[in-house]
Amino acid sequence: MKEQNHGKLKRDFKSLYRKILLASVVVAIVGIALIYFMVDPSLSAFKANEPDTEIVDMPVEDDFDKIENGIHSRTGFIDAPGMTETIQNCTNCHSSKLVIQNRMNAERWKTTIKWMQETQNLWDLGENEAVIINYLVTNYPPKKVGRRAVLTDIEWYQLEE
Ligand code: HEC
Structure with missing residues (x-):
């Protein structure tokens, strides 16, 4: 009789223990799901393959090559034939300012480009x-520095010894 009671008690405990375990697992899963939802309400992590339209639609591209009053806003270059080629090849390593402020003739540009090709x-x-x-x-012609005008009508004088 005593043995039987003991066995039943053991079984009852086992079944209660299993129920508690199951309940805790359910509570834990629901809890984690709730916390996740609070952190990421749109559940975006589960929509990985949708394109991010917010970024694609931003007007960055429009401003990128904006011309205002004949000047390319991003680089400051004058809008004229050859500007695109110049932007594409001459603003990768240094600022466009370096290009704009150096006024040279064709010969010196050739030398400068050759120098960059050989060393940079x-x-x-x-x-x-x-x-x-x-x-x-x-668009950026060399500034006229040149030589002073040739002197005329000079009264030369003899140095006295
Ligand atoms: C691969 C990189 C690179 C590219 C592309 C490039 N440059 Fe340069 N350039 C340099 C470097 C490096 C210098 C030296 C910068 C410095 O001294 O701080 C330089 C210097 C210059 C200078 C100043 C030269 C001097 O005597 O001080 C001018 C002007 C210039 N570049 C114009 C141009 C032009 C025009 C183009 C397009 C054809 C161009 N660069 C493309 C790397 C480049």
Whole structure:
């Protein structure tokens, strides 16, 4: 009789223990799901393959090549034939300012480009070289520094010894 009671008690405990375990597992899963939902309410982690339209639709592209009053906003280059080639080849390593502030003739541009190709890893510009040089010389002509005018009507005098 005593043994039987003891066995039943053991079985009751076992079944109660199993129920508690199951309940805790359910509570834990629901709890984790709730916390996850609070952290990420849109459950975006489960929509991995949808394109992120928010970023795609941003107007960055529009401003990227905006021309205002004949000036390319992003680089400051004058909008004229050859500007695109110049932007594409001459603003990768240094600012466009370095290009704009250096006013040279075609010959010196050729030398500068050759120098960058030999020492700074500038690539072969191919047909664009002529386009770029023409753009630079036309829109940023060398400032007239030149020599002073030849002196005329001078009264020379003899140095006395
Ligand atoms: C691969 C990189 C690279 C590219 C592309 C590049 N440059 Fe340069 N350029 C340089 C470096 C490096 C210098 C030296 C910068 C410095 O001294 O701070 C330089 C210097 C210059 C200078 C100043 C030269 C001087 O005598 O001080 C001018 C002007 C210039 N570049 C124009 C151009 C033009 C025009 C193009 C397009 C055809 C161009 N760069 C493309 C790397 C490049």
